Amino acid sequence: MSWLTRSRQRLTGFIQRRETPDNLWTKCKSCGAMLYTKEFEANLSVCPECGHHERIRATRRFELLFDHGQYARIAVSPPPEDPLKFRDQKRYPDRLKAARAATGEQDAMLLAKGEIGGNTAVVGVQDFAFMGGSMGIAVGAAFVTGARAAIAAHCPFVMVTAAGGARMQEGILSLMQMPATTVAIEELKEARLPYIVLLTDPTTGGVTASYAMLGDVHISEPNALIGFAGARVIESTIREKLPEGFQRAEYLLEHGMVDMVVHRRDLAATLGRLIGLLMQKA
Template sequence: MSWLTRGRARIQQILGRRDVPDNLWTKCRGCGTMLYTKEFEANLSVCPACGHHERIGPAARFALLFDGAVFERIPVEMPADDPLKFRDLKRYPERLKAARAATGEADALALAKGTIGTVPSVVGVQDFAFLGGSMGVGVGAAFVRAAEVALAERRPFVMVTAAGGARMQEGILSLMQMPRTTVMVARLKEAGVPYVVVLTDPTTGGVTASYAMLGDVHIAEPGALIGFAGARVIESTIREKLPEGFQRAEYLLAHGMVDMVVRRHELAATLGRLLRHLTRTPEPA
C-alpha cells in the first residue's frame, strides 16, 4: 500500500468518506506525478511537471478553441444503434448506453460552430472516452453533417481526431465510413473551404487512413500517438526494432507527416492565425 493510499484512508477515517472526493488528485500518465485535479484542469489538463497532454473531451475542447468559449452545438441525426445485432461479452446497445451515460455525448464525434480568432468555423471533436473514439456509422454521419454545414456556410472545418480506429461492432459498415468521409473532404477541397486537422492522442487505424490525414494543414499535440497499425504489429511484421519515438507527433513532424506540433495552451491562437490566413480574414483590431 502506497503512502498516498494510506494517507487517504487515514483522512477518510478522520473526516468521513463524503468529505474526501474520489477525484481530488490526478496521476499524470506521462511521469506519474500526483496532481491536484482542479489545478491540473485549470492548466488545460497538461502536466506542469513533464508537459504530458492528457486526453480531454468535446466540452473542454470546444471551450478551449472557440473565442470566449462561446459556441453552438450542431445536432446530428443518429442512425440505428445496432445495425448488425452484434454481441460479444455484452450486447452492443448496452455498450452504447454506458458510453453515453459516461460522456454525455450521443456518439464519439461531437460538433459545434462559433468563431476561432474571429473566423466563423465548424469544429468536430472525437472523444476517446466514447468507445475509444471508434469510427462507426454515427461518426460518419456526424462528419458528413459537419462538412455540409461548412460548405453551406463557407466556414473552415477543424477536425480534432482521437480514435482507436474503426468500430468492430459495426463491421463492414464502419469501414465504409472511410470512403464516405473521404468524399466529403474532396467536396470541401473542390469548394475551396479550408479543412484543418488537429491530431491528438491517440489517432490510429481507419481514422488515420482516411480523414485524419487529408487536411490542408495537419497540427499535432505534443507526444500524440499517430499511426495506422500498432508498433508491436509493425515490429513483428518487418522483424526490426522501430526507432525511438516512432509514431509520436515529434517523429512525424521530423519526417514530414505533420506540419507543426503545437502545445495546447497555444492551439487556439495558432488556429486563429492559420484560419485568418486561409480565409484571408484581416487581423482583429
C-alpha cells in the first residue's frame, strides 16, 4: 500500500462526506432549466427563464394574496364521507386518508378572510395537491360557506380555481355541486357583491362548467390550462386539428372568455384595485 493510499484513508476517517440535499435544485417543468430552489421560491415559484408558473399550495396562495400574508381561516363543516361506498383499486376512504396525510388538509378547498389592498375579502382556494383539486361534496359545501361568509361580511368573494373536474368517487353527488355553487353565486349577486375568479393551472371539467366561469371578472395566470373536455377528446369528436395554444389563458383572453392574464407577482395588487373599484358601487 502506497503512502498516498494510506493518507487518503486517514483523511477519510476525519472528514465527513458532505451530502447535497435532494431539494437544493428544482427543474422547471416547462423549459427544463435547473433552478436554485430558494431563488425559485423567492420568485413566487415562477421560472425566471421561461416564466412558467408552477402550481402552488393553497396556504401559499393565501400568503401571496392577503396583505402582509395575514389571514384567518374559515372552518367548513365536514360532509358525510364515502356516501356511495365507492371502491376502485382502493377504497375511497383510503384515498381520502392518503390525501389528508400528504397535504395536511381535510379536503380540496380552503377558505380564508383577510384584506387585499386594504379591502376585506373572503378567498377560496382549490388545492390541486388534494386529489387533483377534484370537486366533491366537501368542495361544494366549502364554496357555499365562503359565499355566505362574504355576504355576512358584505365583502367580495374571490375564488382561486385549480381542478381536474368532478370527483368520480362521489358520482352524481359530485355533479350536484354545480347547481349548488351556482345558487350561491346568485346569492352574491342578489347581495350586490362582487364574485371574482382567478383561474390557475389547471382548471377543467365540471369546475369550468360551473363556478369557474360565472365570475363578474375572470383573471388568469399566464399559460394556465382552462377548459372542459381534454384537447384530444375534442379533436376526436370534431375531427379537426385544434389551434395552437387552444385552452390556454392567452388564447381565451383573445377570444373573450378571460378578462385579463396577470403575472403572479401582480395578482394581489390587481385584485386590490378591482375590489376597491367594484365595492364603490356595492
